[in-house]
Amino acid sequence: MQPITIFWHRRDLRLNDNTGLYHALQNEAPVLPLFIFDTQILDKLEDKKDKRLQFIHDHLTQIQKQLNDLKSSLLIKHGNPIDIWKDLLKNYDIQAVYTNRDYEPYAQERDKKVYELLQKHSIPFKGYKDHVIFDKNEVLKKDGKPYTVFTPYSKIWKANLQDVHLQGHPTQKHFSNFFKTKPLTIPSLEDLGFQPIPTNFPASTPKASIIEQYAEQRNFPSFQSTSRLGVHLRFGTISIRELAKNTKQKSEVFLNELIWRDFYHMILYHFPHTATSAFKPQYNNIPWRNNETEFKAWCEGKTGYPIVDAGMRELNETGFMHNRVRMITASFLTKHLLINWQWGEAYFAQKLLDFDLAANNGGWQWAASSGCDAAPYFRIFNPTTQLQKFDKQLVYVKKWISEWGTDAYPQPIVDHKFARQRAIDTYKEALATSKK
Numbered sequence: 001m002q003p004i005t006i007f008w009h010r011r012d013l014r015l016n017d018n019t020g021l022y023h024a025l026q027n028e029a030p031v032l033p034l035f036i037f038d039t040q041i042l043d044k045l046e047d048k049k050d051k052r053l054q055f056i057h058d059h060l061t062q063i064q065k066q067l068n069d070l071k072s073s074l075l076i077k078h079g080n081p082i083d084i085w086k087d088l089l090k091n092y093d094i095q096a097v098y099t100n101r102d103y104e105p106y107a108q109e110r111d112k113k114v115y116e117l118l119q120k121h122s123i124p125f126k127g128y129k130d131h132v133i134f135d136k137n138e139v140l141k142k143d144g145k146p147y148t149v150f151t152p153y154s155k156i157w158k159a160n161l162q163d164v165h166l167q168g169h170p171t172q173k174h175f176s177n178f179f180k181t182k183p184l185t186i187p188s189l190e191d192l193g194f195q196p197i198p199t200n201f202p203a204s205t206p207k208a209s210i211i212e213q214y215a216e217q218r219n220f221p222s223f224q225s226t227s228r229l230g231v232h233l234r235f236g237t238i239s240i241r242e243l244a245k246n247t248k249q250k251s252e253v254f255l256n257e258l259i260w261r262d263f264y265h266m267i268l269y270h271f272p273h274t275a276t277s278a279f280k281p282q283y284n285n286i287p288w289r290n291n292e293t294e295f296k297a298w299c300e301g302k303t304g305y306p307i308v309d310a311g312m313r314e315l316n317e318t319g320f321m322h323n324r325v326r327m328i329t330a331s332f333l334t335k336h337l338l339i340n341w342q343w344g345e346a347y348f349a350q351k352l353l354d355f356d357l358a359a360n361n362g363g364w365q366w367a368a369s370s371g372c373d374a375a376p377y378f379r380i381f382n383p384t385t386q387l388q389k390f391d392k393q394l395v396y397v398k399k400w401i402s403e404w405g406t407d408a409y410p411q412p413i414v415d416h417k418f419a420r421q422r423a424i425d426t427y428k429e430a431l432a433t434s435k436k
Contacts, residue, residue: 042194076184105275139157215251267279306397308325308383380420
């Protein structure tokens with residue numbers, strides 16, 4: 001058997017400017033790229049027409065074409081990663097394994113098991129920073145502890161930023177070191193237990209005008225004013241370094257969004273309990289109403305509050321929701337309806353094309369006031385005021401609510417003034433009780 005290096009693709013579905021791949025290609029043994037359709041993740045997906053699977057499959061097909069042109073191939077497996085690695089060890093003479101780090105709790109646990117398995121065979125398992133600008137321990141307080149407030153974190157982030165952090169990795173210079181093999185088979189979505197679906201994914205390169213006008217237009221959901229790059233960043237089909245480099249001079253507000261992304265990944269790594277419970281433990285004591293009928297109305301976009309309903313219908317139909325509207329819908333669920341943020345977080349996780357645990361969790365805990373640097377519990381968006389501010393002409397509302405202005409559109413599910421006071425009283429009492 002010919003000795004090989006394996007590069008394991010996860011959330012980095014590209015060959016260009018890929019940190020781990022760049023280092024793998026400089027190893028002596030030729031590189032066989034690997035992707036695993038992880039049944040530990042796929043088995044939990046209820047929708048068998050999952051747009052994210054289609055997105056992943058499309059980009060794996062693109063990578064495969066690139067590799068085939070180089071007389072190489074992508075090895076794709078389907079199953080439990082630890083079982084797949086045991087089989088790989090039997091079938092290949094693996095000299096080293098390279099990958100890019102992932103900070104989600106499941107990924108950490110999975111990688112630990114793979115590391116221990118490879119260690120038994122004296123095979124190095126090397127991880128690299130790739131999907132963030134600053135790694136989990138690169139922006140810390142002077143005492144070595146992680147920041148839990150965004151503003152000081154962002155100041156140090158910007159102060160520490162050097163050209164080297166945005167420098168790409170010229171992988172193409174080493175493409176000759178891919179393992180030479182005949183094209184290997186890519187399983188179809190049907191083989192994986194899913195159905196292919198026609199999709200219209202956002203472009204991986206936003207118009208320059210979107211970045212330049214981002215600060216002025218980003219809050220208006222009727223405008224084509226957001227980059228829609230979330231899905232590309234989530235699955236690594238674009239380089240975060242290249243994006244930051246191309247946008248940092250054009251829009252500080254847009255750059256701040258990338259800093260928030262780093263911040264939430266750092267929080268998830270240092271405080272893994274946030275994946276399953278409140279960052280601030282006392283907020284686990286909120287007595288949520290959790291009315292299932294009201295939750296269903298929220299999910300379906302039938303709350304009687306048009307900005308909320310338009311957002312939910314956009315999400316259900318496209319897998320996307322405008323950033324401003326994400327905050328409004330999350331605030332409405334947690335504050336107006338007093339439904340556990342984890343219900344909303346799970347629904348977004350199921351529907352969002354750009355679902356990313358760190359950002360989704362951080363956003364929901366921000367809205368519920370339970371997270372680090374979150375909105376105070378008495379800050380409650382007024383959905384009517386938000387509509388007047390950001391969709392005054394009802395362009396967004398009319399796009400997504402076909403029955404708007406007719407008797408078919410429901411009356412408000414709850415009165416804003418009443419719901420606001422109920423939320424404040426509920427939070428205040430629960431937090432006071434938790435101090436005793």
